Amino acid sequence: MRHLTLLLLCLFWGGVSVSAADSDSDQTASSADETAIRAAIDSYKTAFDKGDAKAVAAHWTSTGEFVTPAGETLTGHDALAKSFTEYFKTTPNVKIELDSVGIQFISPGVAVEEGVARVLAPDKEPDVTEYVAVHVKTPSGWKLDSVKETEVVVPQTHYEQLKPLEWMIGTWIDASDDSTIETVCRWTKNNNFITRSFKVHIEDRVQMEGTQIIGWDPDKQTIRSWLFDSEGGFGVGMWSQKGNQWTIRTLQVLANGEKASGINIMTKVDENTFKFRSLGREVDGILLPGVDEITVVRQP
Structure with a gap:
């Protein structure tokens, strides 16, 4: 056993004691x-x-x-x-x-x-x-x-169908006197989906957060989205485009089981600005006031 130990030590030290000339x-x-x-x-x-x-x-x-x-x-x-x-x-x-x-x-x-x-x-x-x-x-x-x-297997991608929404990629801020909504948009791998993660800040705390996943539905031949929020609600949306304006028809299930619907409209102003408004909002058949148009800007 001692001979084996000595042999290992010799191999170890021999392996690291190469001269600079040999290494060069x-x-x-x-x-x-x-x-x-x-x-x-x-x-x-x-x-x-x-x-x-x-x-x-x-x-x-x-x-x-x-x-x-x-x-x-x-x-x-x-x-x-x-x-x-x-x-x-x-x-x-x-x-x-x-x-x-x-x-x-x-x-x-x-x-x-x-x-x-x-x-x-x-x-x-x-x-x-x-x-x-x-x-x-x-x-x-x-x-x-x-x-x-x-x-090389080229992965399936729906990038071409989602490319009209590429301008959304980045970080966006909607700020008022008492609250701020921060939204971060990213491509997923192979550009098959866009994720929009949002946080609602009221004063110095996060009141709510959630994630929206936007993708191409090859069956319905349209862009769809799926929304999940931190309060336990979830929903789906169907997207349609007319010029620089996107209309999203939404159906949601709130955390308490109530069903909600509405129409959200996003209008691209330029690469760093879009406007958002919501109308036709209902919860369990009760009509709610619409959301007046707000301006959302890209963060540098």
């Missing part, structure tokens, strides 16, 4: 090797853009593998050259772009490249894939030993 030498070698790998990547792109199948295949080792986005595995120069020859024949004038290329050294003779490949062909949508490539150092330079590509 390793860093210089890594820098030179990364430069060489990036030159090989540029050479690959040049061969691909020229449609030169043999030159593309030559960037692999003799036993190198390429796993295509379809899951097919190609091994060796002959299989690679044949596949790329057929591809360039059926897809002429194709070009490749590489984005977010990162290189990490696993050992002095092995490096992993990760990035995004975008293949551009005339009159076609770009094919976008993520890839992982393993480079190995050989007597004839750095070569690809394996490459695996996977298709």
Whole structure:
């Protein structure tokens, strides 16, 4: 047991007692090797853009593998050259772009490249894939030993339908002598929804807060919203647009179970100002006074 402990200590101290000269030498070698790998990547792109199948295949080792986005595995120069020859024949004038290329050294003779490949062909949508490539150092330079590509799944988004409301993104303030309403609007991931979080401040305390979620209803082919407040009430809204004016017809269930409805009207004045008013307000069939037009301004 004592021998094992001494061995571990020796390995530990040996691992951290590298001289500055050795460290500088390793860093210089890594820098030179990364430069060489990036030159090989540029050479690959040049061969691909020229449609030169043999030159593309030559960037692999003799036993190198390429796993295509379809899951097919190609091994060796002959299989690679044949596949790329057929591809360039059926897809002429194709070009490749590489984005977010990162290189990490696993050992002095092995490096992993990760990035995004975008293949551009005339009159076609770009094919976008993520890839992982393993480079190995050989007597004839750095070569690809394996490459695996996977298709990038483009998430569904309703951004185009919600884009007319993009001006709402930001922080807005409606202030009076005794109260302030602060509203913060944000996109959710993939721009599928807009969230509006609001707080009602009376003097120095928060009287009420809530969240409204605005999204596109693909079934009704309209913009809808869902509202939840801190008092336990919730509601829905149907949005329609006419010019710079939005009309939101709302139905709500209050915390005590009463049902409410109304029509809210938002009018965009400019990028930093909109006006709001509410009319036709009812609670359990009892008509309530409307809310006179107020001006809401964007916070810098």
